Amino acid sequence: MIREGWIPARVRARYNATDSIAVFDLEPISEGPVADSPAGSHIDVRVGPEGIVRQYSLCARDSLPGTHRIAVLRVDPSRGGSSAMHDLRVGDTVEVSKPRQNFGLAEVSRHILLAGGIGITPLIAMAWSLDRSGGDYHLHYVARSRETAVFVPDLHDNPRATLHFTGGDRARRPDAVTLLGPPDPKAAVYVCGPESFTSQMLAGAADLGWAPSALHTERFGAAETKDPAQLSFAVRLASTGAQYEVPPDRSILQVLRANRVRVDFSCEQGICGECVVTALAGTPDHRDDVLTDSEREGGAVAICVSRSQGPLLELEL
Numbered sequence: 001m002i003r004e005g006w007i008p009a010r011v012r013a014r015y016n017a018t019d020s021i022a023v024f025d026l027e028p029i030s031e032g033p034v035a036d037s038p039a040g041s042h043i044d045v046r047v048g049p050e051g052i053v054r055q056y057s058l059c060a061r062d063s064l065p066g067t068h069r070i071a072v073l074r075v076d077p078s079r080g081g082s083s084a085m086h087d088l089r090v091g092d093t094v095e096v097s098k099p100r101q102n103f104g105l106a107e108v109s110r111h112i113l114l115a116g117g118i119g120i121t122p123l124i125a126m127a128w129s130l131d132r133s134g135g136d137y138h139l140h141y142v143a144r145s146r147e148t149a150v151f152v153p154d155l156h157d158n159p160r161a162t163l164h165f166t167g168g169d170r171a172r173r174p175d176a177v178t179l180l181g182p183p184d185p186k187a188a189v190y191v192c193g194p195e196s197f198t199s200q201m202l203a204g205a206a207d208l209g210w211a212p213s214a215l216h217t218e219r220f221g222a223a224e225t226k227d228p229a230q231l232s233f234a235v236r237l238a239s240t241g242a243q244y245e246v247p248p249d250r251s252i253l254q255v256l257r258a259n260r261v262r263v264d265f266s267c268e269q270g271i272c273g274e275c276v277v278t279a280l281a282g283t284p285d286h287r288d289d290v291l292t293d294s295e296r297e298g299g300a301v302a303i304c305v306s307r308s309q310g311p312l313l314e315l316e317l
Contacts, residue, residue: 006046006095006096006097007028007029007095007096007097007098008028008029008030008093008094008095009026009027009028009029009068009093009094009095009096010026010027010029010091010092010093011024011025011026011027011088011089011090011091011092011093011094012025012026012027012067012090013025013067013090014088014089014090017071017150017151018147018148018149018150019147019148020073020074020076020148021071021072021073021074021118021148021150022071022072022074022085022086023069023070023071023072023150024069024070024071024072024085024088025067025068025069026043026045026067026068026069026070026094026096027066027067027068028066028068028096029093034066034067034068037058037099037101038101038104038105038129039104039105039122039125039126039128039129039130040057040101040102040103040104040105040122040125040126040190040218041057041058041099041100041101041103041104041122041125042055042056042057042058042099042100042102042103042122042218042272043055043056043058043068043070043096043097043098043099043100044096044097044266044267044272044274045070045085045094045095045096045097046094046095046096047081047084047085047088047094047095048080048081048084050080052080052081052084053081053266053267054081054082054085054267055266055267055271055272056070056071056072056121057070057103057121057122057125057192057218058070058099058121058122058125059071059120059121059122059124059125059151060125061124061125061128061154068096068099070121071118071121071150071151072085072086073117073118074086097266100272100273100274102218102272102273102290103122103190103192103216103217103218105126105129105130105135105188105190106188106214106216108186108187108188108214109136109186109187110136110137110184110186110187110188111126111130111135111136111137111138111187111188111190112137112138112140112179112180112187112188112189112190113126113127113137113138113139113140113190114140114142114179114180114189114190114191114192114193114201115139115140115141115142115192115193116142116143116191116192116193116194116197116198116201117142117143117144117149117193117194117197118150118193119191119192119193119194119197119198119218120141120143120149120150120151120192121150121192122190122192122218123139123141123190123192124139124151124154124155126190127139127155127158127160127161137160138160138161138162139155139158139160139161139162140161140162140164140174140179141155141161141162141163141164142164142166142173142174142193142197143163143164143165143166144165144166144167144168145165145167145168146163146165149163149165170196173197173200175200175204176200176201176203176204176205176207176208177204177208179201180204180205180208180210181208182208182209183208183209183210183211183214185211185214187214188214188215188216189201189205189210189214189215189216190216190217191205191215191216191217192217192218192219195219198217198219202215202217212293213293217289218271219271219289230248230249230307231248231307232245232246232247232248233245233246233307233308233310233311233312233313234246234311234312234313235252235255235256235308235312235313235314235315236281236312236313236314236315237261237314237315237317238280238314238315238316238317239316239317242259242261243312244256244259246307246308251268251303251304251305251307252303252304252306252307252313252315253265253268253275253303253304256303256317261317263275263277263303263317265303265304267304268304268305269304269305270287270288270289270290270302270304270305270306271288271289271290272290273288273290273291273302275302275303275304276290276291276295276300276301276302276303277300277301277303277315277316277317278298278299278300278301278315278316279299279300279301279313279314279315279316280299280314280315280316281312281313281314282308282309282310282312282313282314283308283309283310283313284296284301284306284307284308284309284313285306285307285308285309286301286302286306287302287305287306287307288302288304288305288306290302299316301313301315303315
């Protein structure tokens with residue numbers, strides 16, 4: 001049975017790029033031609049008998065026509081998603097979402113792309129897009145080794161790409177001073193990779209004086225919450241006036257779904273943006289890694305992870 005909002009897709013091709021990274025071409029079934037998606041887009045994939053949902057960046061330059069190309073790192077230990085993906089073979093089926101764009105190229109004169117490990121997937125798509133448009137960029141790709149890095153053959157002769165191999169020693173990881181230099185008001189910085197890499201690069205950029213608006217990131221998992229305190233509060237729906245109590249051990253999303261309120265959602269980690277709604281009253285306690293400061297100021301709140309700073313939060317639902 002195909003769930004509402006999901007598209008059946010067939011594994012049309014796959015290959016092992018490294019011992020731990022597999023590249024898949026997923027072909028949506030009976031959905032018409034697949035349009036090109038902007039660089040930085042991602043899809044959700046629902047896989048396995050338990051219907052595990054994971055987000056994967058689209059990284060196509062020469063994938064088969066009419067397909068979505070993704071690269072999947074097998075995580076050890078796996079929570080089930082990467083293992084289920086690596087078990088897929090040509091002809092197997094999964095469910096996919098339509099592509100979403102939360103990590104696009106900014107309208108600036110220069111682009112600095114910082115990739116850590118599997119974080120290369122959205123950034124190499126950006127590099128290829130900038131190659132086609134003639135944009136000015138430099139891509140820094142930090143990985144453990146040449147053997148564990150994906151897409152190395154595509155970047156080996158690219159004069160605008162620098163590969164940094166650390167041998168697994170974080171002390172050999174280049175810092176933000178080396179990769180970024182002083183702030184450039186005409187440049188944007190894009191960071192994607194493991195949490196330790198992303199946090200290091202963003203903190204280093206901030207120390208150098210780069211403006212928050214110049215820093216763009218996409219995470220594969222939620223960052224650690226600085227203040228994990230959970231308090232009860234109420235949410236009220238503007239459309240009906242219905243009000244529900246959100247206890248410390250449940251999210252807004254979980255409470256609304258338990259009360260049969262229809263809401264869109266996907267990752268449940270605050271990294272995809274599918275569950276974002278508008279808060280009309282109250283002050284959200286933002287705990288996501290997808291919304292910008294301006295979006296939060298406009299009232300946007302990711303209800304899968306965020307909470308309320310006060311006793312009541314009214315939502316435009």
